Amino acid sequence: MRTTIRTPILMILLGLLAxxxxxxxxxxxxxxxxxxxxxxxxxxxxxxxxxxxxxxDLTGSLLAxxxxxxxxxRIALVNNRDLQATFAQVGIATADxxxxxxxRNPVLDAAxxxxxxxxxxxxxxxxxxxxIDLLFLPARRRAAEAEAEATRLRVTxxxxxxxxRARNSFVxxxxxxRDAALAGETLIVAQxxxxxxxxxxxxxxxxxxxxxMAAERxxxxxxxxxxAQGRRIAARERLNVVMGVRDDTWRLDDAIPDPPADxxxxxxxxxxxxxxxxxxxxxxxxxxxGERNGLARRxxxxxxxxxxxxxxxxxxxVGPSISVPLPLFDLGGARSARARA
Numbered sequence: 001m002r003t004t005i006r007t008p009i010l011m012i013l014l015g016l017l018a019x020x021x022x023x024x025x026x027x028x029x030x031x032x033x034x035x036x037x038x039x040x041x042x043x044x045x046x047x048x049x050x051x052x053x054x055x056x057d058l059t060g061s062l063l064a065x066x067x068x069x070x071x072x073x074r075i076a077l078v079n080n081r082d083l084q085a086t087f088a089q090v091g092i093a094t095a096d097x098x099x100x101x102x103x104r105n106p107v108l109d110a111a112x113x114x115x116x117x118x119x120x121x122x123x124x125x126x127x128x129x130x131x132i133d134l135l136f137l138p139a140r141r142r143a144a145e146a147e148a149e150a151t152r153l154r155v156t157x158x159x160x161x162x163x164x165r166a167r168n169s170f171v172x173x174x175x176x177x178r179d180a181a182l183a184g185e186t187l188i189v190a191q192x193x194x195x196x197x198x199x200x201x202x203x204x205x206x207x208x209x210x211x212x213m214a215a216e217r218x219x220x221x222x223x224x225x226x227x228a229q230g231r232r233i234a235a236r237e238r239l240n241v242v243m244g245v246r247d248d249t250w251r252l253d254d255a256i257p258d259p260p261a262d263x264x265x266x267x268x269x270x271x272x273x274x275x276x277x278x279x280x281x282x283x284x285x286x287x288x289x290g291e292r293n294g295l296a297r298r299x300x301x302x303x304x305x306x307x308x309x310x311x312x313x314x315x316x317x318v319g320p321s322i323s324v325p326l327p328l329f330d331l332g333g334a335r336s337a338r339a340r341a
Contacts, residue, residue, distance in 0.1 A: 027094030
């Protein structure tokens with residue numbers, strides 16, 4: 001009877017590398033933290049019916065109150081479905097980072113050989129582990145972590161962009177509402193002027209030209225009031241879309257805050273570049289590309305290492321084993337060229 005067993009040299013590292021696992025919530029935590037620091041608003045990734053119901057209850061309670069720029073932004077961050085779908089990108093990137101930090105599973109081979117002329121059964125067992133995979137594991141992990149960080153920064157930017165759209169849409173509703181009110185007052189004045197002109201016409205104390213001018217101003221005022229109402233309704237619907245709601249019965253806070261102080265174009269540009277999430281994400285993309293380029297330049301891609309113990313006729317023979325592919329055809333040129341490009 002002959003028994004062959006291979007054990008990987010670096011199998012003990014599996015337990016240490018398993019500690020690299022990272023839950024999806026941990027990947028989302030930096031997004032929530034950055035949004036809180038930059039906007040002052042909390043954001044949550046809603047998963048499950050209970051969380052969705054809590055968000056719906058919060059949205060309903062906020063809509064029942066007088067809507068302000070802050071509450072409109074809060075509703076958008078909690079209730080916007082497109083934003084919730086975007087958060088899945090963080091989960092995917094986090095899962096990719098965990099996968100990149102996980103070594104490939106060892107391969108178990110087993111064979112049973114039955115002698116045709118009688119005798120004992122020969123059993124062969126082999127466990128092989130890719131040694132080269134462990135060598136490049138840190139580079140793979142760094143590339144995946146940089147890509148995950150770039151994704152988190154972009155998602156954070158999308159959250160802040162939605163918050164800005166909610167605030168801008170709210171201010172647009174305020175402006176459209178005031179325009180509609182002003183157009184309504186103009187229509188009242190034009191209607192009074194037209195009524196007075198009609199009374200003067202019946203008394204014969206007004207010229208035809210002045211009567212026609214009053215009628216024209218009334219027609220313009222009616223058209224202006226109708227257009228202003230259309231813009232007000234459209235502005236409310238755009239805010240509804242941003243907030244992710246269908247209710248159009250909410251009351252509007254008509255207090256428009258003063259604009260922020262102007263620090264000058266140069267100062268604003270400098271602050272924008274320093275705080276830009278797009279620039280930070282681009283830096284992480286460069287880090288990831290550099291690591292990917294280094295991985296693509298390797299010639300030998302798979303190397304299995306281990307130990308062999310063979311028992312033949314009661315005698316054990318023990319020694320190391322290695323399996324290395326010969327780079328005769330694929331020298332890695334195509335992979336390297338793609339990574340450089």
